[in-house]
Amino acid sequence: MGNKLGSIAHFLLLFILLCSLALFTPVDGLIRIKLKKIKRNETNHIESALSMHDGDYLDAFIRKYSRRESNLGDYEDSDTVSLTDYRDAQYFGEIGIGTPPQKFTVIFDTGSANLWVPSADCFSSVSCSFHSKYKSSQSSTYKLNGKPATIQYGDGSISGYFGEDTVRVADIVVEDQMFIEAIRESDDEIFSKAKFDGILGLGFKEISVGDAIPVWENMVDQYLVKERVFSFWLSGKSEEGEGGEIVFGGVDPYHYKGMHTYVPVTKTGYWQFYMDDVLIGGESNGFCEGGCSAIIDSGTSLIAGPASVINQINLAIRATGLITDECKNFVSHFGNLGFDMVAQLFKDPKNLCSRGGICSEGGGSSSIGIRSVVDKSNRLSASVQCRACEIILGWLHKELAENQTRESLFSLGRELCTLLPSPVSESTVDCAKLSTMPIVSFKIGGKEFELSPHDYIFKVGKGSVAQCVTGFRALDIPPPGGPLWILGDAFMRRYHTIFDYDFLRVGFAEAA
Template sequence: MNLLPAVAVLVFTLASVACVTQVLRLPFSQGLRPRARTHRNVLRRPNALKIPVRSPGPLPDPPPTPTPKDVKLVNFNNKFYYGPITIGTPGQEFNVAFGTDTPSTWIPTVHSPPENLAHHHCRRYDNTSSSTYRANGQEFSLVHTLGLVNGYLSRDSVTIGDITAKNQIFGEAVLLPDGLQDDILTDGIIGLGKRDYTENDHLTVFDNMVSQGLLPDSVFSFYLNRFDTADPESVLTLGGTNPSYYTGKFTFADIVAPHRWQFRMDGVQVSELYGIFSPRPFQAVVDSGTSMIVGPMEITDHLNENLGGKPLPGWPKMYEFDCDVVGTLPDVEFVVNGETLSVSSKDYILKLQGEGQTHCYSAILGRNMHDEEAPVWILGTPFMRAYYTQFDAGNNRVGFAKAKHTKLELELFG
C-alpha cells in the first residue's frame, strides 16, 4: 500500500457583483455641475473591491513514518516457535511457524477433503468468507521437512501484528504430509526465506510489506528465548532490530547464494583442549525452522564423542549426555567472518522429560551430504537462542549479536 501525501485544496468562490450607477441630473441654472470622477480618485477609494478569503483550516496530519514492529512468538518445548496471523477480510486467525528456509507461505484450505489433511485440528482458510480474496488458481507443490505440501495459489490480505500486506499470494494447502502429527500446534507457515527468482515470480509476505512502504527497512530479526516460561517472550521484529534483546555489536556475513540465507563459515571448533574439528571453510545457512544444529556426520560424531556423548540406540545420529555433567561442557565455537561465536551447553544440549526423569541430548546432529549445492551446516534454533539474528535483505547479509538473556533464564539454565 503506497501512502500518498494528503493535499489540501482551497476553493475560492467569487460572487458576481453588479454595480448600478444612477446619474443625478441637476439643472445648470442652479450653477451646479457634476464633478467628473478621475481614474485617480477611483484608485484612491478605500475598500474599492474586497474578495473574501476563506481560511483553509488545519492540514491533515501526514501519514506516520513506519517503525519496526515486534511480533510475540510462542516457544514450544524449545523445538520450534510460532505466532499469530490473520488472513482475509474479516481476518481469519491462524498460528504459523516463521521459517527462513522457504519463501513460500501456505495455510490449509476448507476446500480440501478431510482425509487429505494430516492433522485435523488445524484451522483452515475459507476464501468465500473474505471480501479481499482474489483467485489465482496456479498449482503449487513444495517439499516440507516431513513430506510434500500440495495445493493452489490464492491472493488475499495477510496481517502480522498490526501490519497488513495487501494482495499477498500464498498457497491454499489441499494435501499435507502424513508426518505432521496432532501435537504440532501450527496451522501453516509464513516463508521468510529468500526468493528463488527462477521459480517464484511473486513477493514473499515480508518483501510485499517492504514494497508497500509498511516497514522502515528491509530487515527482520529474531530473539528466541530458552524456555516457554522465560521472560521476555520470543520476538520477531519486522523492519529492523530491537536493542532490548541483544548486547554488543553484530558480526555480519555476506550472503553467497541467490535463494538462501547462505554464507561462508570459517570453521567449527571447541577449544585447544578438545581440538579443532572443522578448520576449513564451509557453507552455512541460519534457519529459524530447524530445531537442531546440523553438520556433516563425520564432524558431528567426532565432536559429540569427544564431548562425552553416547550414541542413542536406534538413533545413530543422536547422542545422549549425562545431565549431571552438562554444565561443565565447553562451548562449541562457530567462526564467522573472523569472529568466534560461542554456543554454550545451555543451548546445544536439549533437556527433555521422559519416563519420570530428565534426559539430555545433543542438539548438534549429523547428516550425510548428498546435494553439493546445499549448505553443509544448518544453524537452527539452538544457535539462534544464543545469538540474536538479523536478516538484512537490503544489504544481502546476516548479522549475529549476543542474545540478552534474562535473570529468570539464567536461574533456569545456569
C-alpha cells in the first residue's frame, strides 16, 4: 500500500512539473518577438507598443495543443520572428548583434543577401542619425574584418566595411556572421524616413557583396534549423497591429489555406522561377509565351515588370497622375514643329505630285504624258489622277496651316496625356471605382494566382484627401538578367510563401 501511495505521489509531482513546463516554456518551441504595428496618436506622433500581454500567453498555449501537423518541416523546432507593418510598405522585425546583443529593426529581404546596420562611425549621413547604431567596442564577440563594401539598391545605397559578430534572430544564435557596418547611407527618403535600421538579406550567396555568407545559409551550415526552409506570412490585418511572421526552419499551418503550389528555382541568387502568364481581366496579353522569369522579393512593396505590360495593366485600371505636364509640353512644342514641316511639304502640290510620278514633269493638270500611252481613256485617267492629287495636297496644306485644325488635334493629344500611366513614378486611380477594376492574375505552376483591386491598390490617407495608388511599377531590366518580374509585398500579402532551400523551390498558397 505504501509503495502504491509513493508511486501516486511521484506521478502527481511529475504531472505538476510537466504542467509547469507547459505553462512557462516558450510556446510551440518558438521564441516569439512580439512587435505591434506602429500607430499614430492624436498628436500625429509615432507610438510603438512592444509589450506582451497576459492574453498572448493564453492564446499561444491554446494554439500549441490544438495545432495540426505541418505539411513541411517541424514547426515546433522552428523559430519565428514577428513583423511590424508600416503602411503596407515596410515589414520589419527585431534582431540582436553582438554580446551582449544590441537590438536593431531590419527588413527581412529575399531580394538581397547581405546583412547591414548603421555603424557608430556613421557621422556624415543624415539618415544614420535617425536609427540605432552598432557599437563594436561594446561587443565581446566582435571581430574586425575591415573589407570595404557598397550596396546599390533601386532607391538608395549604403557603404561601409565588414565586421564579424554573433547575430541573434529569434532564438537562433549565428556565430561569426559577416555583416556590413554602414558608415554612409544615401539621404534618400527610403533611408531617412525608414522605420527600420538595416536590412537582413535572405537571398543566395551568389548575389552577396564581398562573398559574405548570408545569415540564412549560416543558419543551415551551423545546423541551427531542423528543416532547411523558411516561410513568410504577411498579415492583411495591419490595422489591427499584426504585421506578419517569418518562420525559420518550418511552416505554421495557421498561416495559409489549402495546398501550396511549388515551382523550382531556375537561377540561384534571387529566389527566381518561371511564370507561365500574366492575365488582365482573365485575358492573356501574350507577353509570357514560353515563360517569364520572376523573383519573389519581400523587400519590395510593389509589383514590377516590363513597361509594355505594366502600362497595359495601368491603362486597364484607368490609372492617372503621371507625367502629364511633360507630355502636354511635348504635344504643344513638337506638335507645332511637325505641323509646320508637313504644311511646308504640301506648299507646292503640283511639284510634289510630279515628283511622286502622278503628274508628268513640269506638267500641271493639263499634262497627260507621264506614260507612253495612246489610249484616250488612259490619258483621261492620268489627267484625273493628277488633278485629284493637286486638289488633295492643296487642301491638306490649307488645313495644316490653320490654327483651328491644329488646336483641335492638340486638344486631343493633351487629353491623351492625362490617361498615360507613368512608367516610373506613382500613378493614381479613383478610389470610388475599385469595384470596377479588373482582376490581375499571375499564372504560376499551372495555377492562376489572382490579385483583386484591394490587393494591388494602396490607399494613402483617409477621408476626402485619401489617394489610391497603383501597386504596379514599370521596370525594364535588359538581358541577360531581364526581362524580369518582381513580385513584392502586394503579392505576398495575398499568398503565403515557402522558401525551400533543400529542394530549391518556392511554394505559394492562399494566406490565412
